[in-house]
Amino acid sequence: MATVTVPTEQPPSPPPSPPPAAWYRRAARGALADLSPLRDNPDYRRVWAGQAVSSIGQQMTAVAVSVQVYELTGSAFATGLVGLFSFVPLVAFGLYGGAVADTVDRRKLGLIGSAGLAVISLVLAVQAAAGIGQVAVLYAAVALQAGFFALGSPARSAMIPRLVPAHQLPAANALNTVSMNLGLTVGPMLGGVLIGAYGPQAAYLVDTLAFAGTLYATWRLPALRPLGDRKGRASVLDGLRFLREQPNLRTSFLADLAAMIFGMPRALFPALAVTLYGGDARTVGLLVSAPAVGALLGALFSGWVGRIHRQGAAVLAAVCAWGLAIAAFGALRNLWLGLLLLAVAGCADTVSMIFRNTMMQVAAPDEMRGRLQGVFIVVVAGGPRLGDFESGAVASLTSPVTSVITGGLACVAAALLLAARRPAFLTYDARHPTP
Known part of the structure; x- marks a missing residue:
């Protein structure tokens, strides 16, 4: 007579053990922004911090200018003209500033651009505190701001490959995007609070002081002259x-x-x-x-x-x-x-x-x-x-x-x-x- 083999019941498999805490920490570090450019490059770290602070200040000024123009004119069209007065210098001086940045010490050009922006913000603070109330002054200030920004910005951006190694450039550009968007999100909110409490002159004054970080960081940089034997224009x-x-x-x-x-x-x-x-x-x-x-x-x-x-x-x-x-x-x-x-x-x-x-x-x-x-x-x-x-x-x-x-x-x-x-x-x- 044939025997029947009854399979023995296998014990249930234990549930898979959860990944160790170290795995979660590594995954989190891999997802978050790579901070190695800030950690490894002191010059870049100072430049990044200065730009983050000044970006917040510049957005505060942008809000204050719009508020002032609208209060003086009551016209949405006049407020919209602020963009036009900034657009033309951005295009013209952006191309020119890029050409200059390829022939001079980029550190000095960055200093000139930031110093000019700080002076214009101070002028805006003075006119607001004095109650001058001239829209033409605001338009002229916006145009000058755009010109100084376009003159210095190509130099500041072209500095980055000289401050961090090539393999860290993607991370550095991501961090630059963080500083820019911090300005776009935090700046208008802080500007609105300051303008509501103390008037537009408060936002302008904070912006002026914020440029101290950028000026200090740029001043600490080594000379960033053109490489090789490039001369002329x-x-x-x-x-x-x-x-x-x-x-x-x-x-x-x-x-x-x-x-x-x-x-x-x-x-x-x-x-x-x-x-x-x-x-x-x-x-x-x-x-x-x-x-x-x-x-x-x-x-x-x-x-x-x-x-x-x-x-x-x-x-x-x-x-x-x-x-x-x-x-x-x-x-x-x-x-x-x-x-x-x-x-x-x-x-x-x-x-x-x-x-x-x-x-x-x-x-x-x-x-x-x-x-x-x-x-x-x-x-x-x-x-x-x-x-x-x-x-x-x-x-x-x-x-x-x-x-x-x-x-x-x-x-x-x-x-x-x-x-x-x-x-x-x-x-x-x-x-x-x-x-």
């Missing part, structure tokens, strides 16, 4: 010709322009706040601040960017993510989901900016970095303003919602077209950078 046209002949760098600029021109619905926020959400000025404030909050969070959790070598592909992926988030924002009717999508778009913009800056700093030779940073300022300043015009024009022909959705989709289409026209950009490798 650097031509703006030479910089533009260089950019035209370098397909990877040119594509990175075109990708940013596509995002800003087609996918920037900033000018439509007041109309959307009323028609889409039934809100008021407070809703507009939430819409304006949401991308900056997302950008700040993206920079704070940027520890992974240093491990990405295909930076061209990352730029186009980030631009597509921006466009899709903007299109989805236009398609929805829920305010909180809309704010979340705007924050996602801001985060994607941060990723794109980190990699575009890194490509420009590594792939471009030192003698061209100033001029390329000047072009970068023009793109950053001009792109959103062209985007305001594009979104407003489409909205006037269709509707604000249609303008937002089609703009976001056009941004994605432009990124895909760039990928098709320039496949080598997708394979750009940060370990073997080619401009």
Whole structure:
């Protein structure tokens, strides 16, 4: 008779043990922004801290100027002219400042730019305290501020590859984005509190004092003269010709322009706040601040960017993510989901900016970095303003919602077209950078 074997019951497997606490700590460190550029490079640490403080002060001044102009005129159009008076000097002096930064000591040029900004902020504080009440004075001050900023900014940006090693540049650019977005989020809030309590002169005075950090940090730097035997003047046209002949760098600029021109619905926020959400000025404030909050969070959790070598592909992926988030924002009717999508778009913009800056700093030779940073300022300043015009024009022909959705989709289409026209950009490798 055959025997029947009865399988013995196996004891249940023990549940998997949770990862040790050290694993969680390593994962957290890998996700958060890489602080090694601050830890390892004292000169960069001082420059970063000074720029973070002065960025907050500059945003306080921007709010104070708008408040003053509106109080004096009661006109939204007159307040909007503040942007025009800053745009023209930004474009003109951005290109010129980039050319100068390639021929002189960048440390000295950075000092001149920061000192000029501090003096203008002091002048604004004096005029506000004295009750001069002349809009022309405010417009002139804004134009001079934009000129000094555009003159010194290319030099400050072109310094970074001389202050940190190449492998830390992605982390350094992420940290620069943190300081910039701290200014965009904290500055207006602090400015509003100070203006409400003590008047616009308080915001101007704090901004003036904030420049002390930037001036001190720049003063402590070693001389940052041009490398090699470069002499004479650097031509703006030479910089533009260089950019035209370098397909990877040119594509990175075109990708940013596509995002800003087609996918920037900033000018439509007041109309959307009323028609889409039934809100008021407070809703507009939430819409304006949401991308900056997302950008700040993206920079704070940027520890992974240093491990990405295909930076061209990352730029186009980030631009597509921006466009899709903007299109989805236009398609929805829920305010909180809309704010979340705007924050996602801001985060994607941060990723794109980190990699575009890194490509420009590594792939471009030192003698061209100033001029390329000047072009970068023009793109950053001009792109959103062209985007305001594009979104407003489409909205006037269709509707604000249609303008937002089609703009976001056009941004994605432009990124895909760039990928098709320039496949080598997708394979750009940060370990073997080619401009």
